[in-house]
């Protein structure tokens with residue numbers, strides 16, 4: 177059973193800046209995710225790994241999570257799955273549950289930050305084509321009622337371009353050596369994640385104070401790609417694998 181762990185004050189001095197977050201168990205991670213290979217995903221390491229293991233051990237089911245999210249003491253925005261993915265086993269998006277989730281999040285919060293690595297028709301080549309099509313239908317239905325973006329986490333500029341051409345929001349990874357403000361993707365702009373975008377006071381930058389009240393990654397239909405510079409324990413591995421990720 178998928179487990180969800182609501183954390184009220186997540187990474188207060190770090191990336192989330194105290195934003196409420198829901199950690200999701202690893203059964204939701206797509207088997208085709210390229211970051212699983214060579215353990216390239218940041219969630220396999222350090223504090224993120226510990227928090228993820230804690231979610232697997234002590235997380236609750238979906239119904240209980242919904243109850244907990246009604247708590248008035250939570251932040252205005254919520255981060256879905258710092259580790260883990262959208263509801264649904266492995267490559268599959270659970271259509272009904274995602275629809276319910278974004279309906280509830282849109283009602284209870286000013287917005288949310290959400291990404292998925294699950295394969296989507298027209299964007300990815302990995303995964304079974306029937307599953308990709310089903311996932312796309314699930315995303316389209318959820319986005320019709322969603323106040324915020326559901327970002328397609330892309331492993332290449334080609335994927336990100338296809339996602340934006342189809343009207344989805346997208347993020348992508350850049351090599352750790354990158355020092356600019358963003359890479360153009362086809363006819364779309366790219367902007368390096370705000371928390372990574374300048375050396376000035378990086379310790380004061382977090383998702384909680386990104387975008388002057390509306391974090392970039394939560395913005396639906398923004399028309400540009402948020403880009404993350406590879407960092408952390410596996411940045412060398414990611415740099416090496418970037419050209420072949422997809």
Ligand code: SF4
Pocket residue numbers: 289368369370371372382383384386387391392393394402
């Ligand atoms: S762009 Fe903003 S919202 Fe997105 S990850 Fe970076 S700091 Fe968080």
